[in-house]
Amino acid sequence: MNPQTPHLDRRTLLRTGIGAAAATAVGAAGELALPGAAQAAPAQAATARPAPPSTETVIGSIITNDSWAARPPASPVVMNTGTTQKIVVHHTAYPNSTDYSVNQAIWLARDIQNLHMDGNGWADTGQHFTVSRGGYILEGRHRSLEGLRSGAQQVVAAHSPGENGRGIGIENEGTYITEAPPEALLRSLTDLCVAIATQYRLQANHIFGHWDFQATQCPGITFYRLFPQLRRDVAKRLGTRYSEVPARTWPNIFSSSRGAVVLVAQYLLRLKGYALTPSTTFDAALVAAVEDFQRRNGIEPAGLGEILDSTWDLLVVPLDGRSTGDAVTALQSILAPKGYAVTPTGAFDEATRQAVRQLQKLHGLPVTGRVDLATWCAAVGGIVREEFRGTLRH
Structure with a gap:
């Protein structure tokens, strides 16, 4: 793709309601100043903010479907x-644009x-929210902002099979296999995660990546390695105490899941005596083996x-330099695609x-080179309490 960033003309401004708002102005650089979105500073001029924004401020800054002139859904959205x-x-897997404007x-x-x-034949945008490289947060699927404000409902989306009705999907503009997101994006992503966690009563140990549940390169190797810091920043903003973080939070995969994490489960169950053929598909044989x-x-x-x-x-087993077999293959099979x-x-x-x-x-685990319970959890895509050591109050 080769994104082109059209300047929004007056007709577009009036249709979206942006141009009618008294608070709207076009700055010296020719960028739109959207109502409630002024704090999303361009990445080129990123500076430390004196204090993080409140949840109300973050929610109020989100560029709504109406404001970006979204098409109506092809069918009614469903609320859980x-x-x-x-x-x-x-990550969106789009090119890493150097245009950090609201127009982009x-x-x-x-x-x-x-x-x-x-292209995909979906009823609407797949994700609930989008964060641009310039740090602007936009509503994705219709009624996502309504659900967030309620703190009780969420739109059934299309960002990750199996997680669409129980996970809030956030797309981040760019491709982050070898490159890290800009600071403006990371700040806004942190703000949005704090707001989502606050509204839905979640914690930082509930933040996962797309490939923790599906066969994909998303969210990218380099981006994913920033997740422990993202979770620490969110936990600190939420006022979480270290003792409140569970020892381990594993990805809860099931029949809709795909990818390396499924392969791990198959290899580990083979070790327990189940006749499974390792693949990345959570098939009927795996469902039966898990439940047995x-x-x-x-x-x-x-x-x-x-x-x-x-x-x-109960599935995982300790590993060290003398280990061989299916459990080692399982570990290697999930480490390799993560870089x-x-x-x-x-x-x-x-x-x-x-x-x-x-x-x-x-x-943040003891660096031993041996694989214990916590190391397995981190490898599979889970969150361990040790990630937060030294950051949170006890």
């Missing part, structure tokens, strides 16, 4: 009540909606093969040990 349990962070942010929202509706394993271990199945924290705790220089061989070689050490350092 009381189902929100996580935040799922994405609005172009982005429109282009994504066109792609999702005309849960019953044998006194765990009531949640349905659809969902693997919750208690099941993960660690390992090859799935089933042998715990020096490259695997070094990758484990890097992972442990990133997540």
